[in-house]
Amino acid sequence: MLLTHRASHERAQQVAGAIAAGGGRALVRQADLSTRVACEELVAGAHADLGRLDVWVNNAGADVLTGDAADWGWERKLDTLLAVDLKGTIACSYAAGEVMRGQDGGGAIVNMSWDHVTTGMAGDDPQLFSAVKGGVLSFSRSLARRLAPEVRVNVLSPGWIETSFAEQADRDFRESVAQSTPLGRWGTPQDVAGAAVYLASPEAAFITGQAINVNGGVL
Numbered sequence: 001m002l003l004t005h006r007a008s009h010e011r012a013q014q015v016a017g018a019i020a021a022g023g024g025r026a027l028v029r030q031a032d033l034s035t036r037v038a039c040e041e042l043v044a045g046a047h048a049d050l051g052r053l054d055v056w057v058n059n060a061g062a063d064v065l066t067g068d069a070a071d072w073g074w075e076r077k078l079d080t081l082l083a084v085d086l087k088g089t090i091a092c093s094y095a096a097g098e099v100m101r102g103q104d105g106g107g108a109i110v111n112m113s114w115d116h117v118t119t120g121m122a123g124d125d126p127q128l129f130s131a132v133k134g135g136v137l138s139f140s141r142s143l144a145r146r147l148a149p150e151v152r153v154n155v156l157s158p159g160w161i162e163t164s165f166a167e168q169a170d171r172d173f174r175e176s177v178a179q180s181t182p183l184g185r186w187g188t189p190q191d192v193a194g195a196a197v198y199l200a201s202p203e204a205a206f207i208t209g210q211a212i213n214v215n216g217g218v219l
Contacts, residue, residue, distance in 0.1 A: 001026045002046045004060070006033070033060045034083035039091035047099050055200040056096035057110045058089040065125060065165045074124055081132040085112075089136050097147045106150035108200045113137040115157040115215045133157075137211055144209035152208040154199045159215025161187040182217030 001019060003026055005012040016026035027049055031042045047053055062084040063069060064077040072080075089111050100107030114133035116126060137155055144153035160166070160177045166186060178185050195214050198204055 002050060003028050004031045004033070004042060006031065006060075033088035033092065034062075034080075036087070036091045039088055040095045043092060043095035043099065052103050053096055053099050053107055054105070055108050055110070056092065056100075057112075057196055057200070058092050059112055059196075060088055061085050061112065063164065064128075066168055074128060077125070078128050078131070081128055085132045086135045086139075090139060093140075093143055093153070097143065097151050097153075100151045101147065106152075108152045108154070108204075109140075109143075109147075110196050110199050111136050111140045111153070111155050113140070113155045113157045113211060115159040115213045115218065117157070119219075140211075141209045148208055152199075152204070154204070154207060154209070155211040156192060156195055156199070157211050157213045157215070158192050159187060159213065159218050161189065161192060161214075163189075180218065181215070185216065187214060187216060 001024060003012050003016055005028070009028070009030065012028045016028050019026040029042065029045060029049075032038050033042070043053070043056075062080045064072060064080060069077070069080075093109055093111065096107070096109060100109075112133075113136045114129055117130050117134040117137055120130065121127075137157070140153050140155045147153055160181065166174065174186070192214050195212055199207065199212070
């Protein structure tokens with residue numbers, strides 16, 4: 001397994017250590033996925049290090065909700081989201097897909113969208129996320145047709161998940177989200193990871209071009 005990070009080397013090493021403690025093997029590579037060159041170099045390096053690519057998860061996302069980025073203007077936020085979330089997903093998918101098509105057994109790609117892209121959500125930041133994550137969803141469905149039958153391409157669309165944004169949200173908002181969710185709570189990173197493992201596994205061998213909402217039943 002290969003883990004990537006942009007600036008969180010210590011946390012990436014902690015994850016790699018946990019994988020190793022469980023009997024697995026994890027490599028760590030730094031990458032800025034906002035450029036095509038970096039994406040293609042990452043995929044090539046992963047292929048060289050691991051020998052083959054069975055699963056590729058495009059999970060990198062720009063944080064424009066917390067820290068200094070929360071005060072950026074909409075154009076800077078949009079440019080950053082387009083570069084990392086959309087272009088990075090496209091560039092990595094192209095490169096990984098070509099590797100997978102050339103190997104026995106093909107492979108699977110899992111991309112990250114957002115559950116609200118199909119229903120909409122008011123607000124300056126949600127509008128930007130809708131545009132970018134909607135692009136990820138549409139791109140992935142078209143790519144699934146292009147890469148079939150050797151490579152499956154599917155999408156996860158998380159809802160309200162316990163991320164750094166959730167940690168900074170006020171108590172009333174957190175409670176309102178939980179109350180409006182049929183399963184009565186915020187989602188966890190483990191919830192999203194479990195769905196990703198399923199889409200990457202042989203159990204999903206006849207699933208491609210699909211999107212799964214990981215949102216506790218919110219419609």
